[in-house]
Amino acid sequence: MTFLEPALLFALPLAALPVIIHLIHLYRRRQVKWAAMMFLLMAQRMNKGLSRLRQVLILAFRVLAVAAIIFVVTRPLAGGWLGLTGGAPDTVMILLDRSASMEQQNTTTGVSKRLAGLRNIARAIHDAVGTRSRLVLVDSAVGDPQSLDKAERLLDMPQTGPTDTKADIPGMLQKALDYITTNKSGRTDVWVLSDLQQGDWDAAGGRWETLRSAYAALQGVRFHLLAYPQIAEDDLAVRVERVTRRETSAKAELLMDLRITRQAGQALVPIEVPLRVVINGAATTVKVTLKESQLVLQGQTFPIDKSLKRGWGRVELPGDACLPNNAWHFVFDEPPPMRSVIVSDDELETSGLVAALGAQADPSRKYAVTRLRSQRAAEIPWDETA
Incomplete structure (x- = not known):
């Protein structure tokens, strides 16, 4: 037999508590003799055996009850x-x-x-x-x-x-x-x-x-x-929900959507959290204030070198009881071009579609439009085409 909580077996001596309490009460009694004592003593001697057996049984069941509780808490197998x-x-x-x-x-x-x-x-x-x-x-x-x-x-x-x-x-x-x-x-x-x-x-x-x-x-x-359902009260977690590289004529930067959460069981008092962001080995630390059970940072910008077209990084929180959710890794790259294909044998009637699909709805993205005749439809690269 084994126990999932063997340390609690050291509490088995507590099963003797009912006996100890009984003995203490016996010594606390005080004898007072009075005139009719002889008749009571005679009646007591007649019932002494049954009374003592009843007391022993009551004590035994009390001891077994305490021992059973301790035994069950130790989770025996x-x-x-x-x-x-x-x-x-x-x-x-x-x-x-x-x-x-x-x-x-x-x-x-x-x-x-x-x-x-x-x-x-x-x-x-x-x-x-x-x-x-x-x-x-x-x-x-x-x-x-x-x-x-x-x-x-x-x-x-x-x-x-x-x-x-x-x-x-x-x-x-x-x-x-x-x-x-x-x-x-x-x-x-x-x-x-x-x-x-x-x-x-x-x-x-x-x-x-x-x-x-x-x-x-x-x-x-x-x-x-x-x-093991226990949750650490001071556990914080971070998650990167979106990473986008954006470049203008003056600079390049990463736009991130971040989510920081903490356990709902904690007292919701504002805390300051140092957030460490590592991009291709270069680290930056920013401090944010977490007031509720979660904090969502949308469009958080981090500058990067214009020559850095792709790379990797991670977002880190200070160490706590659960280390795996304190860091989130990500990669980034230039946005791939939005490729569209028009299949038609009449170039004139598709000119409007070419103009619409080639318009830059998002200035940070590139758009590419290809026009194919119907007999070349099998050439469409479906894995990279909208």
Whole structure:
């Protein structure tokens, strides 16, 4: 047997509290003798055995109640004769959420949700089933089921490392369902490790009803959810929604749309956030004030050299409990020309279309118009043509 919260077992001595309280109350009693005491003592001696048994039973049940509460809070896991099915399952599937939000770290231990969950699952599977069950991993980045020889492999595999991706929990459950039905995996335990982000679970999506029906038709499939829903109160995130290079006769610059968010649970007091922007290795820091749960900066301009036609960059926030959402990478280039093709055998009737499509609706873009006869329509480059 193993426990997901073994540290709480140190609280088991608290089960003796009812006995201690009972003894304290016994010593607080004060004896006062009076005339009719002999008759009361005789009656007490007659009922002494039953009264003492009742007191012992009450104390025993109080002690068991406190111990049971502590035992349940430690979240025990059992296999073999102690397990619900009386033995190890044939297959254990681990569905691992490797999304960026799982890299939020515990400020005390410095361990991420992903790593803490993997350690707990590896220890629980090792203690409960050992090597008696087939182990299969389905991670949110790769998605393909992969067999493991032992639970400890979860801690050092590339397929369990951190990513900056988003998880698709319904998709992972579908992968697990396909594996179970295709391989006839027998009695199966499905472990799901996630931080319960709404976007990862897609609760409003249309796949859940089908998944519920499919899993309900299977025999011997059990689910275990190891959840880390805690959100750091000081977590900030940045996102670059649009990057455009603009050039005039005097200068060149990048126009960016940025979005900075913070957790809704925080007290919405204005805070000053240093925003570091790196463009082709050159860094600039600007300070912005975040008053609400999010701040949208549209058309934020950053000057660049006119000779710099394309490049890369990133926007960074100061480090906090969740590092992956503190930086956003981007690339930029000159806007590609807007290409249009007119297919016609009569040049006269298409002259108006040529003039309209070649007009510069956006001064920062280039426009190209090609006119082809009908027998040359197969020459149109569809991947770059509007």
